[in-house]
Amino acid sequence: MYTHEIESFLEEDLGYNDISCKLVPDHNVEAIIFTKEDCTLAGVDVAISFFDYFGIEYSTDYSNGDRLSKNDVIFTLKGSSLSILRTERLVLNFLGHLCGIATNTSRCVDIVRSYSDKTKIACTRKTTPGLRKYEKMAVIAGGGDPHRFNLTDSVMIKDNHVKMMGVEAAIKSAKEKAGFTQKIDVEVESPADALVAAKAGADIIMLDNMDPENIVKTVDYLKSSSISEHIIIEVSGGINMDNLEEYAKTGVDIISMGSLIHRSQWIDVSLEIVKVQE
Incomplete structure (x- = not known):
């Protein structure tokens, strides 16, 4: 400090x-x-x-x-x-x-580890203004991932970006502007958009506000479409300790939870x- x-x-x-x-x-x-x-x-x-x-x-x-x-x-x-x-x-x-x-965080990590060794728990930017770095370091202490500390760490294309530009155009613009160290994370709400994002060059595909059943279907759809193995599958939206077990069973790479901080x-x-x- x-x-x-x-x-x-x-x-x-x-x-x-x-x-x-x-x-x-x-x-x-x-x-x-x-x-x-x-x-x-x-x-x-x-x-x-x-x-x-x-x-x-x-x-x-x-x-x-x-x-x-x-x-x-x-x-x-x-x-x-x-x-x-x-x-x-x-x-x-x-x-x-x-x-x-x-x-x-550690309680959530324990829940996920009982179903998947590869799945990581991450927080979000839903933090207390002025205290973000401390809160994210607390997530790390609990065994979680801090996700991005600020908007510069990676390029996240969210639903409002997609509404204004479309998935492909937003990814194209991001790839033109981003540095070589910045990953591109695209938020999608359907299997079709997930595949579009994958083919357009996204590094991370975030399945937003999908229930566990649809997550499994989307992941299977992406795998059957032979997407690149380097693509990370992330899920987020409305996930908390009460329903975390069902999301852990999906076997995705990242489960992002604003509740790690704002519901602690x-x-x-x-x-x-x-x-x-x-």
């Missing part, structure tokens, strides 16, 4: 007249941060950025992606009570939010001062 980001978050949280943290004497203290529920850990690096900024000593036995049990101690801290109190809520907010995403629940993480040095 960059210094200007840390200071921006602090400016929002501390305000201009922080009395609550200053009303007690500033002592050297020891504190712990622990989880109150089972979770997959994410946000360790973010928390460390705040500790380093405030000169707080820390130790941890865990890394992002580790699976923790209720009451496991994530960090042991030593330092100024004022500094620890000032960083407390920011660190806990990040850990709670990011661990929630990682935990949700925070993990209850707490900080407790355990020793005060006079």
